[in-house]
Amino acid sequence: MTPDLKEIIESLVFISLEPLTPEKLKEALADFPAAEVEEALRDLLHSYSAGSRGIQIIQTGGGYVFSTRAECDPWVRRLLKIDRKSKLSGAALETLSIIAYHQPITSSEIQALRGVDSSYTLKTLLEKRMIRIVGRKSSPGRPLIYRTTDRFLAHFGLNSLEDLPTEEEIAKILGEEKTSEPEP
C-alpha cells in the first residue's frame, strides 16, 4: 500500500530531530508538486491540532518538530527522571537577547550594552550552540562577530527573529513595571 502524502510528511517530521524546514521537506518530496506538499502539511498540522493527542507538531526554529504536549510534562519528567529542563542563567539570557536584537555584534559591543565583561557567557552560549561566530567586523582590530542560531529560536519557541518581542510588547512590560513599583 502506497502511503499518502500526509502520512509521508508525518514520518519525515517525526524522523527530524531538528525542526524540519519547508525547504528540506520539499527537497525530500521533490517527486510531488510543491502545492500538494503544502496542502498535505496543512492537513497534517490541522489533524494534530484538532485531535486530543499526547504528542503534537510545533512550529519553531524555522521548521516543524514533534514534541510531547505540555499537559503531559509531569509524567514525562517522571519517566526521564528529570526534575526540570535546564534553563538559561540570567546572564546568558541577557547576553542572548542583546545578540538577538543587535546582531551581528562584537564582544565589546555586548560588553558596552551589558556593562559587564561577557566573555564567559559567550563561551557558554557558543558551547550550547545558541550563538555562532559568523566572521569579523571590518573595523579596527577586526573583532569577531556573533549571531544567534536556529537552536536559539527553537529554545524559545520562536519561528524566526521576527518573532522576538516587539517594541510594543517591551513598552508594555516597562509600563507595568512602573505601576507595580514598591512603595518607598
Next chain:
Amino acid sequence: MTPDLKEIIESLVFISLEPLTPEKLKEALADFPAAEVEEALRDLLHSYSAGSRGIQIIQTGGGYVFSTRAECDPWVRRLLKIDRKSKLSGAALETLSIIAYHQPITSSEIQALRGVDSSYTLKTLLEKRMIRIVGRKSSPGRPLIYRTTDRFLAHFGLNSLEDLPTEEEIAKILGEEKTSEPEP
C-alpha cells in the same frame, strides 16, 4: 485540561529513547491503577494499528517504541541523506579545521594530526566543495595537496583566510580551560 491516560502513554512512548517496557511505564504512571494503564496502552496500540499514519508504535526489545512506517522508508532515507549532506560531521569539521589552518596540506599530514585515516572525510569535503586539490607535493610519492575553497570562506563568513580566529582569540573565549587536543 488534564490529558487522559492514553495521551500520557503516547507522550511517554514518544519521548523514550529505548523501547518503553510495561514496567517502566507503570512506574512512571504509579498514580494510575495498573489495569487502567494496560487498557489505555492497548487502546493506544489499537488506534495506531487502525489508522493510516506515517508513524507507528512497534513492539521490540521488550517494550514499545515509535518508528516511521516501512512504506515511508524511501522518503525517510532521502531526508536523512539531505540532512547528512547539509551538516558537517564532527570528523569532517576536524579535518576541515586542520586544512584551514595548515594549508596547503597533504592527506598523510592530516592523518598525522588527527591520528586517524581521513581519506573518507576528505572525499566528503571535496564533494561539499569545501576543499579542493591544488596539486601534488614534490616529495616522495608526490601526494595530493589540499586547500580550502572560496565556498569555505563564504560558508563561515570570512573575507580571507587571515580572518580565521587566531589561537589567542579562541583561547580567550575558552578562558583558562586549555584543551589537551592537538593544536589546530
Next chain:
Amino acid sequence: MATNKIMGAVLLEDRPQYEVRLDVFEGPLDLLLFLIRKKKIDVHNIPIAVITREYLDCLQRKERINLDREAEFLLMAALLIHIKSQMLLPREEPLPEEEDPRRFLVGQLLEYQKIKAACAILKEKEDEQSLFWTREGLPPLAETDEVDLAEVSLFDLAETFFSLMKRKEGENFRLVKGKSVSIENKMKEIVRLLEEESVLDFLDYFSRQETLEEAIVSFFSLLELIKARLVLAIQEQLFHSIKVWLRKDVARKGK
C-alpha cells in the same frame, strides 16, 4: 527578570536596614536601574547626587569587593562620581541637552531597560517551551516487509567475505608494503563512519579499501564490532550487501 527584580525589591524593602546583595544583579546597570525604580526617579532626568549616594551606599555595605566579579560595579561608581563633579561645575547658563554629562549613561540605561524587558518576555517563552519535550535520539527506521532482513551471522559474513575475496583477487588488490593497519584503528574508523553516516554499506566500504591487507583487517574489525555488540549488521539476502548500524539506545530486532 522584571518580576524577579520587583520581588527582590519588595523583599529588600521588608527590612528597615536593607542590604543589597550585588550577586542578585547582573551588573552595575542592573543595580542602577533597581535604585532608580526604588526612588521613583525619571530615567531621563536623574538627580545624579542622589543616585550616586544610593549606589555608593550599596557598595559600602559590602565588607569587601571581589575584584574579579565586581570590578564593573566600581567602574560605574567612578563614572557616577565623575558625572556628579561635571554637574557641580558652576555654569553661567544651563547646559544644552546634548552636552549633559548624564546623556551617555541615560542612553545606556534606556537600552538596558529594554533588554531586561525583552528578557522577561523571553523567559516566559522559555518556561512555556520547557514543557515541550522533543526527542534527542534518532528513532529506528521501520523494517520493510518486502525483503527478508536477517541479522547477519558470523558465518554469513565469512562466506560473503571469502566470495568477495575471490572476486577481488581477480581485480588485483595493490599490495602496498609498510602500511600496517591495526584492527583497533579500523574499528575506530568504522564506528566513526557510522556516527557520520548512520548506515554503512559494508561491501561498498570493503571494496574501497586500498590494500588487501586493509580489506582483511576491515573485515575482522567488523567481526569484532559485532561480537562486542557495538554494531548491528543486517544482510538482506545472502551475497547481497551488508548494512551496518551502530547499536544505539534503541535495539533493533531482526526477524
